[in-house]
Amino acid sequence: MSETQQILLDMATKVFAEQFSDKDLRAASRGGWLAAKWTILDELGLALALAGEAGGGFDLKLEEALALVRLAARHAIPLPLAESMFANHLLAVAGLEVAAGPLSIAPTVSSDRLSLRRTNSIWSLEGIAHAVPWGRHVETIVVVAAEGAGSSVAKVPRNGWVVEEEVQTIGGLPSDRLRFKAELSDNDVRPLPDNLPTDIVLAGGAALRSIGIAGSLQEVLDLTVRYVSDRSQFGRPLGKFQAIQHDIAKIAAQTIAAGAAGDIAAEAFANAFDEADIAAAKARAGEAAGIAAGLSHQLHGAIGVTEEYRLHFLTKQLWAWRDEFGNEAYWQARLGRRALQAGGPGLWPLLTTL
Numbered sequence: 001m002s003e004t005q006q007i008l009l010d011m012a013t014k015v016f017a018e019q020f021s022d023k024d025l026r027a028a029s030r031g032g033w034l035a036a037k038w039t040i041l042d043e044l045g046l047a048l049a050l051a052g053e054a055g056g057g058f059d060l061k062l063e064e065a066l067a068l069v070r071l072a073a074r075h076a077i078p079l080p081l082a083e084s085m086f087a088n089h090l091l092a093v094a095g096l097e098v099a100a101g102p103l104s105i106a107p108t109v110s111s112d113r114l115s116l117r118r119t120n121s122i123w124s125l126e127g128i129a130h131a132v133p134w135g136r137h138v139e140t141i142v143v144v145a146a147e148g149a150g151s152s153v154a155k156v157p158r159n160g161w162v163v164e165e166e167v168q169t170i171g172g173l174p175s176d177r178l179r180f181k182a183e184l185s186d187n188d189v190r191p192l193p194d195n196l197p198t199d200i201v202l203a204g205g206a207a208l209r210s211i212g213i214a215g216s217l218q219e220v221l222d223l224t225v226r227y228v229s230d231r232s233q234f235g236r237p238l239g240k241f242q243a244i245q246h247d248i249a250k251i252a253a254q255t256i257a258a259g260a261a262g263d264i265a266a267e268a269f270a271n272a273f274d275e276a277d278i279a280a281a282k283a284r285a286g287e288a289a290g291i292a293a294g295l296s297h298q299l300h301g302a303i304g305v306t307e308e309y310r311l312h313f314l315t316k317q318l319w320a321w322r323d324e325f326g327n328e329a330y331w332q333a334r335l336g337r338r339a340l341q342a343g344g345p346g347l348w349p350l351l352t353t354l
Contacts, residue, residue: 005064008049012068015040016075025313028078029172033137038079038102046081048098050089055098057088062270069208070262073215076313078173080104080134082208087142090200094153094190101139105201106132106178108325114145114180116152116189123184125154128164128177131324135176136163143180144192144201151192156182171316175324195272203273205325207265210278210285213321214262216314217255217292223311224251224296227303238299247295254288261285264354279335280354286328289318 001009019040028034041047048057049065058065069082080102087103106129107114114127125145132141141156160182167175197203225248228239238244261281268277293315297304304311322328342350 002060002064004059005067008058008060008065009067009071011044012046012071015044016072016077020075020077022308022310022313025076025078025310026307029313029316031168031172031174034079041079041081042101047084047103048088050085051092051098055088055092062089063266066208066211066266066269069211070215070218073212073317074219076216076219076310076317078171080138082212083133083138086204086208087140090142090144090153090204091155093193093196096153096155096188096190099140099142099155102134102137103140103142104132104134104138105205106135106141106143106180107201108132108205110199110202110326110330114143116145116147116154118147118189121186123154123186123189125156125160125180125182125184128179130177131167131175132178133324134174135161135178136166136174141178144198146198147189147191151198152189153192154182154184155188156180156184160184169316169320169324171313171320173320175320197273197275200273202325203275203278204269206278206282206331207269207273209321209325210258210265210281211262213285213289213318214255214258216318216321217251217258217288220292220296220311220314220318221251221255223314224248224299227300244299247299251292251295254292258285258288258292261288276335276338276350276354279331279338282326283328283331283335286322286331289322293318 019037024034046068048055049068050062051057053059072081083105084103087105088098091098109130112129114125117124139158143154143156144151145154161178161180163176164179165177167177169175228244229237231238261284264277265281268274296311300311303309339347339350
């Protein structure tokens with residue numbers, strides 16, 4: 001860990017712990033927008049962490065900056081920090097000016113397509129995007145849209161879309177359906193670099209969710225270990241019972257697997273969004289989330305679903321993230337197709353790179 005990364009994470013840990021209470025998490029889960037809390041994150045420059053030093057961010061490698069996504073997930077931060085980081089990264093790599101305020105990205109669903117058309121000096125963007133994180137609250141959405149035979153990155157201001165349907169995740173956070181109809185200038189549109197995939201929003205989002213799942217599961221494990229150590233039954237702590245220890249071991253194993261998946265996803269994010277790595281990471285992280293979240297609730301019993309206890313904020317986040325930017329089945333199918341394309345001679349080299 002570099003000195004700059006340590007300073008960033010120490011600062012963020014202090015801010016997350018001091019500024020985001022369970023009261024804030026409850027307010028966000030009921031549809032509230034934590035405007036004052038976003039201002040704090042914005043003023044610290046956290047949304048620019050992936051934009052590079054030239055874009056106003058930190059002097060960090062991408063893998064180092066992505067540790068902020070894992071940390072925010074541990075604290076169940078109910079704001080579009082990861083989405084804003086990714087959006088500004090897309091703007092930076094496309095050569096566009098980064099944006100202030102909360103941002104999101106689109107399209108996030110594999111079947112959605114947005115189109116760009118240039119007439120004289122004006123770009124017209126049109127299309128519908130489903131499951132756009134925080135769509136109703138953000139000020140800018142960065143999209144990757146089809147433009148002729150290629151794709152371009154476009155920076156869309158708030159007047160460039162309407163919310164057709166307000167949708168909530170299982171945790172109550174926005175995941176809206178938007179209709180885009182915007183006129184943009186040449187200053188808002190740039191070609192997607194040739195070394196990046198056309199579905200970069202889906203791939204990058206899957207990488208971010210894999211990293212987030214790793215962070216969230218680590219906190220779930222810590223909470224569960226503390227609970228079974230403190231809670232006693234039949235005269236001794238729950239953690240002394242062998243069956244409980246077995247379940248703790250299962251949660252720990254899934255947490256470690258998700259952590260490795262998060263590391264693979266961060267490396268893929270930093271290396272042109274390798275499809276196989278992201279597919280393997282998102283599928284494995286999603287599987288770990290499902291297993292560990294269920295076991296943690298079994299060990300906590302009724303208190304795990306009460307508003308006063310933090311566990312349910314984390315597990316709802318996990319269940320939502322399993323499906324966002326492609327679920328396990330979607331990414332397993334893509335990985336399977338990649339294996340078939342590799343054929344017999346290419347299968348082993350493919351497997352050994354994962």
